[in-house]
Amino acid sequence: MKGLSIMHVDMQKFSSDTWSTWTKLYCDIRKEPPWNENFWYPTNVGRQISEELTRPHGEAIVALVNCVFSLANVPEEFVDWAEFQVSSRGQRVVGFTYGYSVNILEMRTLAGCGLLNSLFKRTPRVYYIDELGVDMEYRGLGIAKSLTRKLIEVVKDHGLSCITLRIDKQAYRARHFYEKLGFTEISMHDGKNLNPTYWALQL
Numbered sequence: 001m002k003g004l005s006i007m008h009v010d011m012q013k014f015s016s017d018t019w020s021t022w023t024k025l026y027c028d029i030r031k032e033p034p035w036n037e038n039f040w041y042p043t044n045v046g047r048q049i050s051e052e053l054t055r056p057h058g059e060a061i062v063a064l065v066n067c068v069f070s071l072a073n074v075p076e077e078f079v080d081w082a083e084f085q086v087s088s089r090g091q092r093v094v095g096f097t098y099g100y101s102v103n104i105l106e107m108r109t110l111a112g113c114g115l116l117n118s119l120f121k122r123t124p125r126v127y128y129i130d131e132l133g134v135d136m137e138y139r140g141l142g143i144a145k146s147l148t149r150k151l152i153e154v155v156k157d158h159g160l161s162c163i164t165l166r167i168d169k170q171a172y173r174a175r176h177f178y179e180k181l182g183f184t185e186i187s188m189h190d191g192k193n194l195n196p197t198y199w200a201l202q203l
């Protein structure tokens with residue numbers, strides 16, 4: 001897609017304007033089913049993401065729309081919107097994924113139980129994908145796949161051999177998506193919430 005780029009986030013170079021589009025997108029996505037969570041606010045989200053990216057191997061990948069490149073081809077009815085985006089440095093986050101590595105004790109805290117201990121038989125740390133989201137307007141374009149594959153490459157560069165994540169049982173599209181990428185469902189439920197199940201990918 002013209003004007004779209006997948007970027008490995010460097011927080012030192014990430015503009016505040018672009019950052020605000022990321023935190024707003026996060027809030028918008030969490031309001032959708034099956035989460036239906038209306039208690040997220042950009043300020044709190046920004047603080048949470050920043051803290052999680054300071055954890056061991058904390059990494060984020062985002063999809064950016066750069067309207068500067070596509071402004072000439074913008075339909076007339078969207079020109080005002082495009083010019084607004086350009087004035088905000090021309091970049092808007094339309095997709096993101098991020099995660100960090102955890103040890104066995106941290107995983108027990110996340111899962112609320114020790115049923116994932118087997119993931120640590122051959123490694124002291126496992127990579128945990130915390131979030132993946134794409135703007136509704138940009139879904140169906142392969143952005144989620146590009147984001148996840150890029151993050152998997154980064155995890156491999158860190159020398160980690162296992163990735164895990166949790167998915168709500170009712171998030172059918174997400175379950176199918178990760179299954180197509182090679183993740184397998186682990187037959188256990190979260191110890192704190194019965195809705196999510198865990199998935200893992202051996203690298």
